[in-house]
Amino acid sequence: MKKQLIAAVINNKDRISYINLNEDAQYLGWTHDFNIIFPDGVKMGLDLNKEEDLFLLFVLASAWSRTGQWENAAFFTTYLKTRKKYHRNQWLDDDFVKNEMAEKDKNAAWIVSECSGVVPRKKVCFRKDIYASVIVIAKNWNIIKEKLELAECLNDYSLFIDYLASLDGLGTGQKRMRIKIPLILRELRCQGIYPSIPGEFCCVPDERVKAASKELGIVLPTINSIDSLFKASAIIYQQFGELYDIPLFAYKDLQVFGAFKTDN
DNA sequence: TTTTCGGTCGTTCGTTGTAA
DNA sequence: TTACAACGAACGACCGAAAA
Numbered sequence: 001m002k003k004q005l006i007a008a009v010i011n012n013k014d015r016i017s018y019i020n021l022n023e024d025a026q027y028l029g030w031t032h033d034f035n036i037i038f039p040d041g042v043k044m045g046l047d048l049n050k051e052e053d054l055f056l057l058f059v060l061a062s063a064w065s066r067t068g069q070w071e072n073a074a075f076f077t078t079y080l081k082t083r084k085k086y087h088r089n090q091w092l093d094d095d096f097v098k099n100e101m102a103e104k105d106k107n108a109a110w111i112v113s114e115c116s117g118v119v120p121r122k123k124v125c126f127r128k129d130i131y132a133s134v135i136v137i138a139k140n141w142n143i144i145k146e147k148l149e150l151a152e153c154l155n156d157y158s159l160f161i162d163y164l165a166s167l168d169g170l171g172t173g174q175k176r177m178r179i180k181i182p183l184i185l186r187e188l189r190c191q192g193i194y195p196s197i198p199g200e201f202c203c204v205p206d207e208r209v210k211a212a213s214k215e216l217g218i219v220l221p222t223i224n225s226i227d228s229l230f231k232a233s234a235i236i237y238q239q240f241g242e243l244y245d246i247p248l249f250a251y252k253d254l255q256v257f258g259a260f261k262t263d264n
Numbered sequence: 265t266t267t268t269c270g271g272t273c274g275t276t277c278g279t280t281g282t283a284a
Numbered sequence: 285t286t287a288c289a290a291c292g293a294a295c296g297a298c299c300g301a302a303a304a
Contacts (some may be wrong), residue, residue: 065276065277065278066275066276066277066294066295067274067275067276067277067294067295067296068275068276068295068296068297069275069296072296122296122297123296123297125295125296125297127294127295127296128295129294129295171277171278172276172277172278172293172294172295173293173294173295175277175278175279175293175294176278177278178277178278179276179277179278206276206277207275207276207277221286221287221288222287222288222289223278224278224279224280224287224288224289227286228286228287
């Protein structure tokens with residue numbers, strides 16, 4: 001069953017936007033290529049060597065750390081990238097943020113109409129509460145970078161994880177970000193920025209992934225702490241290795257395509 | 265007919281409480 | 285301590301009714 005799922009992922013890499021595999025079926029990361037294409041033909045992606053794109057990675061993770069379809073977070077990040085709204089100073093300016101919030105619906109409609117590649121399943125919406133989170137990232141940006149570098153130096157990523165998980169307001173309201181922290185680590189690992197990040201830290205056990213795990217009989221702990229989060233991540237990594245959580249995330253989409261059938 | 269409004273439902277989190 | 289279920293927050297999606 002697991003082998004069939006992995007085979008389905010590899011065989012359908014060109015049909016599903018977020019399955020970014022190279023010729024050797026090596027996973028390149030979600031942000032390597034969003035498969036969202038700008039009118040000038042340029043493809044949306046993040047180059048995490050660049051500071052502004054690294055900033056957007058955190059924005060993506062925080063935006064994704066909320067209810068709603070993943071396309072919302074992806075298009076929000078795409079919008080910020082194409083309009084060059086990825087400098088921390090912009091987000092420390094109240095008027096800039098107010099203006100962004102006031103025009104969020106217009107901007108969401110605009111970016112979807114401009115781009116091709118990914119067809120959102122539902123109407124794309126920029127949630128009004130993500131703006132406060134971008135401000136939190138901007139305010140703490142220098143420390144975030146320091147913690148990341150320190151973690152790499154000491155080869156102890158729990159320093160970075162614990163810090164990020166302690167920041168109020170990266171989730172909805174004053175809540176913290178948790179479930180998408182492994183996404184940040186995975187992208188940094190996949191793009192070779194910090195290759196020493198253990199793969200066990202890199203799998204996201206979100207609702208889609210948990211539901212697929214359950215159907216496949218992969219038992220994950222209930223996630224209500226950093227500890228249980230990374231326990232779940234490690235189990236997924238054990239199962240799918242360098243494909244991380246992608247097979248589980250893609251499970252339902254592959255079934256819809258008829259690319260993967262369950263026996264029962 | 266088209267647009268706006270209002271209420272309900274669904275979702276995906278993080279947190280809290282409880283029992284093993 | 286650890287594991288798990290239940291809860292509540294914070295939205296958006298959806299749909300039908302009312303207004304324009």
